Amino acid sequence: MSEKTMTINLKIWRQSNPTAEGKLVDYRVENVSPDMSFLEMIDVLNEQLVHKGEDVIAFDHDCREGICGMCSMMIDGKAHGGYKNTTTCQVHMRLYKDGDTIVIEPFRAQAFPIIKDLTVNRGALDKVIMAGGYITASTGNAQDANAILIPKPIADEAMDAAACIGCGACVASCPNGSAMLFMGAKVSQLALLPQGKVESAKRSLNMVHTHDQLGFGNCTNHAECEATCPKGISIEHIARMNREYLKAAFTYYEKDRSEGGA
């Protein structure tokens, strides 16, 4: 725990509403402790703004322990600051030096409209999940939890994918504004598990088509998503989705039984 404090210069994107013109505004925060988290440094700035009677900087945050996925900032052009396996709330000021200038912008993508300042609407990610990111297992249907054995490496791999916190850093850092890592993680997790395999084909078709309609871009395998993912999710999961999708597109078939029938 260090005693020395720092002065940090900030350039923060301010935009009062979705349609307003936004711009970067300069701020200066003094007495920043290296033990502060990045968001606590912004708390300090906001307290200053309150005392000046100014509108505080709107930013999303909630659990502040790196799991809820709410915090979302481009710090110096990198999602969550670009540190390995780290969300914005887990970035600490000891990573910066006295006098540093930090540029803070919202997660930008066509599918993430800005609400205010650094807050964006990531509702499109919910829509991708709605299109099939679930297992249809209504409450009460379940058999004994140990009835289907799952090899440990498969369960672990599924857990790797399931670790996604839905923060959208993959979209924000993808040069194409694509949500393939987010979607791939879910498709892959459920395709790996025997419980999820049942509806894997339909899932991948519906999710991919929904993803495309929502204005997300296409994957060109930059892997910038993997690099900025705070949970270190691998693009292998995108590959698994590609495979599932290819298979589904050419083999999934449901007969039209709307006429006649028993």
Added chain:
Amino acid sequence: MMTSAVNHYFFSSIGRKQLVAMTGLALCGFLVGHLTGNFLLLAGSDAFNIYAHKLESLGPVLYLIELALTGIFVLHLGLAIKLTIENVKARGGTKRYEKKVKTGRGTTFMSQTMPYTGLVLLVFVILHLISLKYGTNYPTTVDGVPMRDLYRTTMEYFASTSATIWYVVAMICAALHTSHGFASSFQSMGWNHGKYFKNVKRIGYLYALAVSAGFAFLAVWAHMKGV
């Protein structure tokens, strides 16, 4: 919706990406064949001209192959351009972040320059066809058989320093393009297995280096040799 899944495939993000991947890999295959043929330049004019003549005399089959190759090329190119335009829109326009910094662990120079190296290669291919395939047709006879002296056309072409430099530049672009494209195609097709993918990437780099260096070597060799 389900019954039209196949139709959707050809308009979907992943479907079109996979078409780019497959056509890309096919073009990679073509380059290997092309390069193998080109090495006959080293064996002298007769060997090279006989090889060219044999290809020519395939007749309709050659046209079919050329048609397929053109189709693959146009599809690869057209889809790539379409996807790139969509991607610029999806990221929210050309100006996105004030600071343009990457983590250094994802995006590479090769992956970022794919559209540009691709366009250079497009221009290159057109010019390449004009100056060589559709270049001056010198008649010659080898073992009494009349045929085109493509060897002479080629050597004359590379006699020019600027043409050779342009060719080498294009081959550098080809190296950059395929070094990302090769492994990327495997990823797009879903052939990324933790156990093998590192090697796929290595093979991709090796391929890019070997093929591009091969072509460039022949160009420089031809230039040095002179007409």
Added chain:
Amino acid sequence: MPINLESKIPAGDLKDKWSKHKFDSKLVNPANKRKYTVIVVGTGLAGGSAAATLAELGYNVLSFCIQDTPRRAHSIAAQGGINGAKNYPNDGDSVKRLFYDTIKGGDYRSREANVYRLAEVSTNIIDQMVAQGVPFAREYGGYLDNRSFGGSQVSRTFYARGQTGQQLLLGAYSGMMKMVSKGKIKMFNRREMMDLVTINGKARGIIVRNLITGELERYAADAVLLCTGGYGNVYFLSTNAMTSNASAAWRCYKRGAAFANPCFTQIHPTCIPVHGDYQSKLTLMSESLRNDGRVWVPKAVGDKRKPEQIPEEERDYYLERIYPSYGNLAPRDVSSRQAKYRYDEGKGVGPTGQAVYLDFRDAIARDSLATIAGRYGNLFEMYQRITGDDPYKTPMMIYPAVHYTMGGLWVDYNLQSTIPGLHVLGEANFSDHGANRLGASALMQGLADGYFVVPNTLSHYLASNVLEKVTTDDSAFKDAEQAVVLQTSRLLNTKGKRSVDEFHKALGHIMWEKVGMARNEKGLKEAIESIRKLREEFWQDVKVPGDTGNFNLELHKAARVADFLELGELMALDALERKESCGGHFREEYQTPDGEALRDDDHFAHAAVWEYTGTNSSPIRHKEELVFENLKLATRSYK
């Protein structure tokens, strides 16, 4: 209207109560379910699982979420695991043992019947979550793995790395999303409940604030389920998320829902210590770490050497010394209190002295670094990111922090509050954990309430009441909305000098010092005085910039802190009135010679249930006597 505290516990043998009750409950015919609308506030494990299940059954569900998506509810932050009485490890577990452990862990201040039901459905929860694709940890044979948690001597905790809460929540969330896509759940994100609307004494709707536009919105329904979590943020610093708040529950309290045992708060022993006054929250280090980590302090007072320099014989592994049979896995309240004693003795470590060591040196030597990394790697990384220290090399420093609130709105066996139609689920109710919750039981309770309890009990309520049609034009909606409008304009127009956070921090300081880990009569009386004074100052001097009609974060916080300032007083009052020590409630006047909690079963074997009587009058303390027919009240010992 006199308050009705009938617990509605069914008669009969403990183990048959729940199945008998289900059979005796009235059902709603499948075709009629679609005629009912149910409001579910909150999308954590309780709210998410309830919304999904009710929608699957055919009800129309309106679901409200304070974050931008239901997947971010704070259940997501639970790390260690979820209990289930499966007895897969064959180590002597059973429904009865989980029941027993939970009652004992709660220091005999919870209802037998509720807890037994919880233990009973715990096994179904594990089955259900596996079916929904939760990738629980497994062994090489493909079977589910278990680990142990504080307060039990069996391994019954299922886990998904250090992210069990996340995985369970995403399971519940995915079920919700399925029903949203089918149109059976209407999802309202970034909405905060501002008030409950009652018509003819029944809960019939809510007023919410659209956090983005600032507009107030009205929603009517046939029943309201409140799944809004606990009130730990009254302490300002806690492991709760920043938006976790008590307002929804508090507004229900002011509308007539009784509040039970508000002083029962859980102080979790393994959190990263406080390190500065700018700090916004505390981070929990999973209790599972105590499976392998050993807790110690130096034996000598004021020993400032580095931990590595302190030889074995000069270390006091105090939990192992005092509680040989449970050791480092002593329950949370006990472990927290022992850490506080070490600080009081001057043996605390770190720059502030408010810390003890949690050491993995021996575990690494015994099981190898790779094994320990496999078990806790992500937690170690998190610790290092926050503190800058590497726990593989140097012991972690931990200290207790507010984590969970066992108290909450009073509910009967059907999870219905004293307001008919208002059901309260999960941490928001008071039902199952008594005076102290065992590790890995919060997830279990949230899901039990949402998946298995409320779907049954709600149908009984709907089928046995005539619910006339109401619209949001009803005067009750107008009045409730008007009250919110008035409060909002008062907050915005006070235009004082102190920020909302300054008040919140001041309240938190009072609460932690006087209504925290150890309480006494004098301190509690002072706390009540100080809170009242602070509340007055708040309404005269708070500064909330901006206006309504847009995304005004300071305004949102201000409304929450206004409620915390009232709730804090009730907590202190409840703590003052409970003249005994039990579980997380430790009154210094009532302790054994060796510093353990001293219960007074003759006078306090009851839930204290508080009734609101108005702004200017004191709340009334009612009692719900706790009847123990199956377990004998015993002194809780972990020695």
